[in-house]
Amino acid sequence: MTKQQFLEHLEKGLKSKHVSEVSDIIEDYRVYFDEQLTLGKKEEDIALSLGDLESIMDDYSEYSKGSRKHWFDLVAISFLAIPLLIMNYGVLITFGASSLAFWGGAIYYLFGLDSLAFMPMIPLVPKIGFILVLLSAAMFMFSLSVRFYGILKSMTKQYLVKQAIRIGEFPQKDMYQKIFKYSGLLTVGLAIIGYFLAVIVAKDFQFWHVWEWFE
Known part of the structure; x- marks a missing residue:
């Protein structure tokens, strides 16, 4: 097969x-043929060394499909990921x-302020x-x-980095895990104690009415 027939x-x-960018691919092969011809090789031998045309075309076709799929996946994941990330940063x-x-x-x-x-x-x-x-x-929320x-x-x-997103368990420092766990339990326990203290002092289960919080 001659150079012209191959191309x-x-x-x-x-x-x-x-396949996308066909003209660029053809130009690359044209340049390769010219380089090999200057080395004294025959067109038929160069074409033969390049391999089966069908295999070459199949390889480019698969690569092109993969590239299109990559961009489609990137757009799709961006459509979901960007709003999700923005929302979570708001949280x-x-x-x-x-x-x-x-x-x-x-x-x-603590300092007995009453300016608000x-x-x-x-x-x-x-x-x-x-x-x-x-x-x-405050410690729990921190x-x-x-x-x-x-x-x-x-x-x-x-x-x-990967154009992917996953929600799951992520490693945390042991110190922060303990603060999260114990401050949460402490908050609940102190809230219950604080409520009953307020009830005892106000002598009413709805102590906020006694102290006129919402008046």
Whole structure:
């Protein structure tokens, strides 16, 4: 098979298989033929050394399909992943803001501040319980933020590097796991104790009415 016959058959076959960038592929083979001809080889021998035309066309066809599938998968995963990541980063900000709010509330009551009209007044004894609840809740939300950040960091890295995303268990430092576990239990326990302290002092199960929180 001559150079011209080889290139014509290859071009026709690639187009029939809907391979992209056919002209560039043909030009590469044309350059290869010219280089080999300058070395004194015959066109028939060069064509024979390149292998079976059908195999060459099949290889390019599979590669082209794989490239199209890759881009389709990338667009599809981006369509789902980007809104999911944005939403979850919003949740992370909410967790962090909640932790700061609990810290702020604890400091407000701890130092006996009364400059904010929307903050309810609490008698001294139950106030101590509420301060402890706020502090433990702040620690819980902080550890939850760290835990959630680790998950989001892993998900973001997967998307940027592998164009994939997975939700599952991710390794956490033992210290943060303990803070998350014990601060959560402590918050629930202190909240129950704080409620009953408030009930005892106010002598009413709906103590917030007695102290006119929502008046």
